[in-house]
Amino acid sequence: MKSAMWAGVLSVTLSFAPSGAIAAEATTKTPDESAISPERAIQVFALARTLCERDAGKLWGASLCAPIMLVDPKTRAILASQADADGALKARGAVFVGSLPAKDNAANTATHWSGTHWTQLVWPLPEDEARRSVLIAHELFHRLHPQLRIAAVEGGDNAHLDTFEGRYALQLEWRALATALQADDAQAQRLAIDDALAFRADRYRRFPKAANDETALELNEGLAEYTGVMVGEATPERRLQAALHDLRVHVGDPSFVRSFAYATGPAYGLLLDRRAPGWRERLATPASLYALLSATVNIDEAVGAQTLDQRATRYGGAALRESEQARELARQRVSADNLRRFVDGPVLRVPLQHMNIQFDPRNLQALGEHGTVYPGLRISDDWGTLEVSEGALMKPDWRTLVLVAPSKKTRGSEMSGAGWKLQLKSGWELAAGDRAGDRVLKRVVK
Structure with missing residues (x-):
């Protein structure tokens, strides 16, 4: 995205694998399109080292440190932090240089290339140091993820999040999560959490595959962005602001199908850190962030009986419904054109x-x-x-x-x-x- 928006790419290598196999990421763009210099590359490598050493394996019980390759998508030039196993890169001072073959994509992702398992980052990185740090830590998680005891969940298509009902309930959930994160007393926080969970439960009732598909993406991109926030930011206040930033910035995404977990992952993660310390150890068996947070709430029967419309009034539901109804009409026109182009024609x-x-x-x-x-x-x-x-x-x-x-x-x-x-x-x-x-x-x- 431009300025504070997300405009990254996912890069995935699949061999007859469904969409749930994705293990790659979105990134923040900046207007700086200058070529990678060895000096700037060294600064990125030093920042990554600082982040992983500051974490020291505390978050996931394993080091996030990794070989890093920066790739310029225009020239396909590579500047790497170390040599590759197969010798495709050549030493140039303190960095290693080469060129990304045409068959490989330039993207923010974990990738096996030339005999080495890398964290790959697309140049340019965000100019803002906080966003740059979050991005780097996010991508370092993707490389570490296969080694962690996190149960794999197949799925992740989330087509329901391009419907009126799915988008409406998701954005109400985001607003309730933001309120919960900023609540200054336990009762207010519990009320907002209960609202967020109710909006998601309604989505799951409407769409039978939603629970599985949302969990699949949240255990991948959601946990990665949570890691980015926790490791990329040094203080609780800055982590809170980063999580709120993610909840705000994704509202502008044209579609939430593949991007929603970047917003929900940090929010659920920070709330679980407050209410259920040790929750990360429970990911070894299939468990959703939604289920883990639900287990921390003793639902007040009076609150639990409130209708969704009553809950929605606390989060500007009427105006949101109106804007989403207008978007739905536009989506239907786009769908009709897509059917003409890719199905009927x-x-x-x-x-x-x-x-x-x-x-x-x-x-x-x-x-x-x-x-x-x-x-x-x-x-x-x-x-x-x-x-x-x-x-x-x-x-x-x-x-x-x-x-x-x-x-x-x-x-x-x-x-x-x-x-x-x-x-x-x-x-x-x-x-x-x-x-x-x-x-x-x-x-x-x-």
Whole structure:
């Protein structure tokens, strides 16, 4: 995002894995697009070392310290904190330099590259030191995550958060969480927590898959952002302000489908730190942040009987409902256009086998049983590299990507269509699909 907004990318490597397998992240952009210098890279590496040494393994029982590679997405230049195992990087003073191959995406993520497990960060990092520290600690968590005793939960699509009911209940929950974090007495805090939990419980009643899908993303991105806040900020007051910042800033996201956990993770984490010390040790068995916080509240029967509308009045529910109803009308028009482009019209189906995908988690557009539309993305797979600037439909099983079919016959290794460009490897071709005008990307049969 610009200034205080989030405008990062997720980068994921999958081999026939569903969306819940994601272990990567969003980042804060800044207007500073200058190239990476060794001096600035060394400053980033020193800050990361300071953060992980200050934590000293206290938060998760293991060190967050890690090899770091900074990547300039424009030039694909790499400046790293150490040598790689396979020798692709060359020493230049106190840093190691090289170039990221075209098949790999530049993103804030944990990644295996050239024989080494890295924390990868996209240049430029936020100019604001607090936001930069939170981002670095967030990404250090992603590299450590597979080593921690945190139960894996499959899922994470969260298409319900692009509906009117899902968005309305989520934003009421965010407002109640912010009130709870700032409450100056135990009774006020408990009331706000009860409201937040009630808004989420209503969402779970309306959408049967919501509990599983939200938990999957919160145990990944939510815990990562909580770690960013806890390790990136040095004092309780600054951590509180960082958590409130996350609750505010994501209100402006075009879609909450993939970004909501960046807001809820720190809020639930800080409240659990206050009310249930030791909660992180209970993540070894499947447990949601919602369930853990619910266990700390003895619900007052009079409060518990209040209707959601009564609770919503405490958080500006009427005005929020009106704005979300207007947004829903606009969403329906977008969905109708997406159905025309990616379902009813002629399409190109692209198989996904060992993909590495990069996208912005803030602007995804749910399309019901058909999947999710990604306005922009970059994918590398066995067949080559694809860049999309005007939308593509990801099927729910993440095994097929659907593009608008090219309007004319294409030959050679470079192909393009409406808002997409494909660099094709040898051994692959476009063939006729099942419907008139449809195409499919497939291996050449010899």
